[in-house]
Amino acid sequence: MTRYTLSSLLLIMIVGLGSCVTDPNSPGLEYMPDMYRSPAVEAYVDYGEDPYYKTEEVAKSQRNTISARKPVEGTIAQVKSGDFNMPYAYPNTDEGYAAAGANLTSPLATNQENIEAGMEIYQIMCTHCHGEKGEGDGAISRNGLIKGIPSYTGKLKDLPVGNIYHTLQYGKGLMGSHASQMTQKERWQVIEYVKVLQNGGEMPEFDANGNVLTAAASSDEAAQDQPQ
Amino acid sequence: MNKILFKLFTAAFLLTSLGTSASVWEGGNAENGEALFNANCASCHYTTAEVLAAPGLLGVKDRWKGVSDETLILWIQNPQAAAETGDKYVKSLVERYVPTYGWMTAQAVSAEEVKDIMAYVQVAATQVAGAGDATAGADCPTIGDDLEESGSASTTVWFLILLVLFIVVALAASGVRNSISNAIANDGDAEAGLTYTDRVKAWMGRNMAFVSIIGLVLVAYGATIGYQALMGVGVYEGYQPDQPIKFSHSIHVCENEVDCQYCHSSASKSKHAGIPSTNVCMNCHKGIKKGKQYGTEEIGKIYAAIGFDAATGTYIDGEGNNGHKAPQDDFDGDPIKWNKVHNLPDHVYFNHSQHVVVGGLECQNCHGDVQKYTVGRIAPVDEVAALVNDYPGLIPLSKPTLTMGWCIECHNKAEIDLASSDYYEEIHNRLKNDVRGNEELRKYMEDEEITVRELGGWECAKCHY
Numbered sequence: 001m002t003r004y005t006l007s008s009l010l011l012i013m014i015v016g017l018g019s020c021v022t023d024p025n026s027p028g029l030e031y032m033p034d035m036y037r038s039p040a041v042e043a044y045v046d047y048g049e050d051p052y053y054k055t056e057e058v059a060k061s062q063r064n065t066i067s068a069r070k071p072v073e074g075t076i077a078q079v080k081s082g083d084f085n086m087p088y089a090y091p092n093t094d095e096g097y098a099a100a101g102a103n104l105t106s107p108l109a110t111n112q113e114n115i116e117a118g119m120e121i122y123q124i125m126c127t128h129c130h131g132e133k134g135e136g137d138g139a140i141s142r143n144g145l146i147k148g149i150p151s152y153t154g155k156l157k158d159l160p161v162g163n164i165y166h167t168l169q170y171g172k173g174l175m176g177s178h179a180s181q182m183t184q185k186e187r188w189q190v191i192e193y194v195k196v197l198q199n200g201g202e203m204p205e206f207d208a209n210g211n212v213l214t215a216a217a218s219s220d221e222a223a224q225d226q227p228q
Numbered sequence: 229m230n231k232i233l234f235k236l237f238t239a240a241f242l243l244t245s246l247g248t249s250a251s252v253w254e255g256g257n258a259e260n261g262e263a264l265f266n267a268n269c270a271s272c273h274y275t276t277a278e279v280l281a282a283p284g285l286l287g288v289k290d291r292w293k294g295v296s297d298e299t300l301i302l303w304i305q306n307p308q309a310a311a312e313t314g315d316k317y318v319k320s321l322v323e324r325y326v327p328t329y330g331w332m333t334a335q336a337v338s339a340e341e342v343k344d345i346m347a348y349v350q351v352a353a354t355q356v357a358g359a360g361d362a363t364a365g366a367d368c369p370t371i372g373d374d375l376e377e378s379g380s381a382s383t384t385v386w387f388l389i390l391l392v393l394f395i396v397v398a399l400a401a402s403g404v405r406n407s408i409s410n411a412i413a414n415d416g417d418a419e420a421g422l423t424y425t426d427r428v429k430a431w432m433g434r435n436m437a438f439v440s441i442i443g444l445v446l447v448a449y450g451a452t453i454g455y456q457a458l459m460g461v462g463v464y465e466g467y468q469p470d471q472p473i474k475f476s477h478s479i480h481v482c483e484n485e486v487d488c489q490y491c492h493s494s495a496s497k498s499k500h501a502g503i504p505s506t507n508v509c510m511n512c513h514k515g516i517k518k519g520k521q522y523g524t525e526e527i528g529k530i531y532a533a534i535g536f537d538a539a540t541g542t543y544i545d546g547e548g549n550n551g552h553k554a555p556q557d558d559f560d561g562d563p564i565k566w567n568k569v570h571n572l573p574d575h576v577y578f579n580h581s582q583h584v585v586v587g588g589l590e591c592q593n594c595h596g597d598v599q600k601y602t603v604g605r606i607a608p609v610d611e612v613a614a615l616v617n618d619y620p621g622l623i624p625l626s627k628p629t630l631t632m633g634w635c636i637e638c639h640n641k642a643e644i645d646l647a648s649s650d651y652y653e654e655i656h657n658r659l660k661n662d663v664r665g666n667e668e669l670r671k672y673m674e675d676e677e678i679t680v681r682e683l684g685g686w687e688c689a690k691c692h693y
Contacts, residue, residue: 025470176514
């Protein structure tokens with residue numbers, strides 16, 4: 001038994017044993033069932049994995065059900081007062097799109113609260129496609145994966161809010177429906193910010209109550225400010 | 229009224245376009261055409277035969293052979309008006325596609341620009357559609373890159389420490405061993421009639437140094453594993469199960485800058501952050517049909533689950549491409565069965581919106597550098613603590629992620645911004661006006677900060693049902 005074999009054996013053992021990592025597919029040790037597998041009705045529970053299941057058959061069918069379910073058609077959400085929950089009245093057709101554009105108006109006031117909330121939502125929901133300033137240059141567009149996203153200051157400059165809402169509700173072309181990700185109020189708030197982007201992206205000025213100073217009023221003020 | 233305008237427009241247009249005699253199929257500037265195509269047409273058309281939100285344009289020249297250039301230009305500038313001209317090909321086009329894809333929208337391009345676009349369409353047919361920019365996301369890890377090195381490093385360190393300890397002990401005792409082994413060796417060659425066990429024993433006696441070192445290694449290893457196993461009971465750090473689809477946060481968040489809450493949209497509204505339902509994937513994957521790494525294989529699984537036919541770009545349940553009511557309504561496919569990674573036992577209550585909206589915490593504070601992950605995992609606490617410099621406001625912790633120690637350590641450290649909510653203001657006022665209030669308030673303010681703990685974040689019932 002030479003010294004070489006001895007030390008190399010040792011080395012192999014150290015390296016070999018030391019590199020035993022726990023299997024990433026195993027969550028780890030659990031000492032007695034610790035209520036990790038819930039038999040209770042809760043979202044995001046792996047039904048059918050709980051240790052109290054009745055029969056394998058029942059468990060099997062439970063494993064095949066979707067736990068994140070869609071509400072029954074016609075369900076009206078319970079919302080805080082001031083929020084909206086009524087079903088959308090226009091059908092998903094070309095006529096519905098046109099009618100929404102002509103008739104649908106925002107129930108929200110154009111004020112600081114709504115525009116700023118809209119900006120936040122826009123940055124979460126829209127920038128990766130439409131770009132920070134709405135010029136159709138989000139990361140996905142820059143990477144060449146979805147091309148031809150229209151610019152708010154170009155093609156979409158005069159698009160009525162009703163059409164924007166209709167598109168958020170049902171989707172249009174490559175843009176999918178965003179109704180499942182945003183509440184009705186959030187959709188109207190983001191539209192408030194899209195309106196700002198349609199006008200070039202310059203945030204309007206607000207008075208102390210958060211109301212928008214009208215273009216005329218603010219340019220008057222600007223004019224008054226100028227000479228001083 | 230509209231109709232009349234329409235007709236006027238059509239007539240005016242026909243008059244102007246009669247002047248341009250050269251064919252649309254010749255002499256266009258393909259480079260200019262590419263820019264125009266990407267800006268105007270690429271959101272619906274590929275230049276190949278594949279369907280995006282409208283039929284691919286490969287071979288349009290052949291299909292439009294018998295049709296006048298004016299009609300083609302009119303079609304692009306105003307499809308409905310072109311349909312009214314009664315051209316046979318246009319009629320067949322409308323019959324074939326409008327029921328599925330809806331009307332093509334009128335495009336604001338001039339006759340000259342159409343020429344450029346058509347020049348581009350003809351040369352571009354050979355290019356691969358949907359191939360991303362190869363340079364995008366160079367810093368973003370891809371599936372297969374190793375991330376889990378840190379876990380094994382700590383095992384090795386513990387192992388080495390214990391090993392050294394044992395060797396020291398062994399050396400101290402080696403004097404005794406030496407004398408024993410000498411005694412055995414002196415027995416000479418009496419091995420002939422011995423049993424196997426005796427022979428092994430004799431061999432072990434002769435190679436005492438070797439045997440004891442191997443023994444020590446094994447003992448040290450056993451102790452390390454045992455210690456770690458005990459410390460690891462109920463700790464799920466580093467858990468990263470394989471998922472049914474090779475979904476990578478790195479591609480989506482790091483390369484393509486999608487916000488966490490685009491997909492986990494209920495994080496700001498409810499207890500659960502939620503795993504995105506398949507229709508959310510389709511918001512992008514209706515148009516992105518190939519991945520860089522797995523081609524159509526992995527993305528195809530989304531289509532199988534939701535019932536989408538990638539070849540025609542339509543949902544199997546019959547809804548058209550110009551918006552869909554709710555895919556999966558009428559399609560009875562197997563859902564994507566994501567494996568749950570984070571999991572708290574049933575006896576604890578955790579609420580995302582409370583932490584994300586009210587507390588204003590970044591997702592990374594609890595979940596680590598998710599945008600670098602290629603698979604969902606529970607971030608080990610050291611890894612998260614190492615991110616302090618990257619995320620202002622991140623609270624570094626030391627107890628293993630998802631254990632109760634981790635929760636209450638943070639509640640003890642996290643400061644509350646009293647100005648952030650009317651609720652705190654109200655509590656503050658009540659404490660000030662209460663007779664006992666001032667005393668209590670002083671106690672809280674001794675260290676000049678109010679932590680979650682001081683507002684009851686350590687009360688068992690806050691977290692336990």
